[in-house]
Amino acid sequence: MVAGGGYPEACDTPARKLLYDMVSIPSPSGEEEQAAKRLVDFFEANGREAWIDEVGNVRAPASDAVLLTSHVDTVPGDIPVEVKPAAEDDEVGEPGEPVLWGRGTVDATGPLVAMAVAAVKTGVSFVGVAGEETNSRGARHLVEDRDAPEAVVNGEPSGWDGVTLGYRGFLAGTYVNTSESGHTSRPEPNAIQHAIDWWHGVEETFEPADADTPVFEQVTTKPVSVDGGLTDDGLAVEATMDVQLRVPPNRTVDEIHELAETELSTGSVHWKEPIPPVMESPRTELARAFRVAIRGAGGDVRLLRKTGTSDMNLFAAAWDCPMVTYGPGNSDLDHAPDERLPLSELDRATAVLSDVCRDRP
Secondary structure, three states, X not given: OOOOOOOOOOOOOHHHHHHHHHHXXXXXXXXXXXXXXXXXXXXXXXXXXXXXXXXXXXXXXXXXXXXXXXXXXEOOOOOXXXXXXXXXXXXXXXXXXXXXXXXXXXXOHHHHHHHHXXXXXXXXXXXXXXXOOOOOHHHHHHHHXXXXXXXXXXXXXXXXXXXXXXXXXXXXXXXXXXXXXXXXXXXXXXXXXXXXXXXXXXXXXXXXXXXXXXXXXXXXXXXXEEEEEEOOOOOEEEEEEEEEEEEOOOOOHHHHHHHHHHOOOOOEEEEOOOEOOEEOOOOOHHHHHHHHHHHHOOOOOEXXXXXXXXXXXXXXXXXXXXXXXXXOOOHHHOOOOOOEEEHHHHHHHHHHHHHHHHHOO
């Protein structure tokens, strides 16, 4: 395999070199092109055909026994790219081992690179998708543009010994309302109060009956922005509120949408395209292959359910095939200002992925 040159001493394998390169290239959503080109160069240097499609995905088709896919984009954030030894009290990595710091090391450039290297080693298909952190444009295009593979491994941080089987769904919308202006001493509620009342009703609707219900099994509600006040002409009060609801696999997005709408007494909600929840079986041949590979590498397998959402939700809704999410990294560091990855974890995850892909018929 071939990767670039001029690396820290610890970046002494193709996977480590490629990760250092990729993390060094800023790739926030909408600005993935340079990072995508580096991925294409990596595949071509290793004898694989690869190209960037019309929405920015890196496509490297081969055997569809497994499709390895992760996202090229990251969230914004300038974290100096450097390799440092893990501190004695650092929960990430063994004391003294090399740790790569930088935006994307965990979410999800680390998983992306592990998959790219494993795809070259084993000859399976690979796609680096665009826009996962915003609108999942890459994954949405992918499921429309190609048939289902035999199995999918989606790349997100699970830890090298963890396999993610479930994600909650996602429903986002914007509440909009307008009321006549009037003196603030008047008792009639204005648009801002109507927005607040509606959201309080939504929160109460989805309050779990049992306080001990795991978060993964709850519908959770979150307002993410609120704007309101007099219009420029002073004749009305306007209010807008952006909201998000997370949907567990035992509920449907349509059901949650209807219940939220029921709480409306005035105003309207403009809903965005929803993402359904997903919960995969731990008994598929793909999940079994991961358990065997992780145990073979000396790990104690952890089967995970995530309270967020990933592109796996979209793949599961479109493709009827076994799938899991897997990748190196501590997901507590997603989007964090101290995002970092022990290089040994990248090595272990790459080895596990390679074993899994070789194990597929």
